[in-house]
Amino acid sequence: MSRSRRGQMFSTDFILSSFVFFLILSVAVLSWNMAYAERNRFSEFQAMNQRAFQFTDMMVRTPGYPRDWTANNVQIIGLARPDHVIQVEKVEELASMNYNETKRVMHLDRYDYFLNITTEDFHTSLGKQPSNADNIVVERRTVLVNTTNLFQRGTLEFVLWN
């Protein structure tokens, strides 16, 4: 009695098990990558948060540098003298600057900003409103605005976005 013996390259079992194995492996890899992407996104958000906080702090707590800065010589933008009392002249000086120039002074390479100062009788907005933004961070501070011998309570809102 002769028996034919044949080798077998691929069996159905093998193909099915391979498919299941690689499916599970793909899901695991994709999940891992998504987790890392989310973590990176959170780190980016934290970095933006820190930046926005620092800018806002500098603006509402200090007069900037030099103390009597103008649009031509400003190195650090500060609007307050004393702490939390916004000087309208400095706001006007900031408003007179080109947007890209203010970004250069603020060293905002990858971000855009929008600044809003509002009281009952005073309102000014500078910068760009967020548009199609991936990340937005908002810092709000309560301030006093010094307008021609009148102090009015208001809000300074700084929006950093990209």
Add this chain to the structure above:
Amino acid sequence: MSTSPLSNGSRSSSRGQSSLEFIIMLSLVMLIFSAFVSVFVNKRVSAVEKERKLVATTVADKVGFELDRALVEGEGYSRRIELRGDIRGEEYNITVGNGTVIVSYGINSVRGYTAVDSISGSLEPGLNEIRNTGGGLVVTQP
């Protein structure tokens, strides 16, 4: 009389056998698996590097901000700041000069900005004290 199946006179050798087909299949599976692992490792390395860069950037921004604050506040200002011990497991150092803060970790570095041109002393991971002496900014480790 032996009851062994081998005792009827026929000779049957049983040997283990690794077939060519099995080796080919195994090689193919290992090849595909290697490709998966390679892609996965590359992505992970890239993600870790990106996170390190972001962390280094926050350190640079913090240093720049604290130096600017010391400059603006003027003579007599003093503040202690705590900088993180490492950049996600990697040691780092900080250089300040010409309006730039450079945080170097491994073979990489990130740049931050400050209005300060130079400082006396250097910033280190951990606790630092920044003082405005009127003649400039002095940094020490208390």
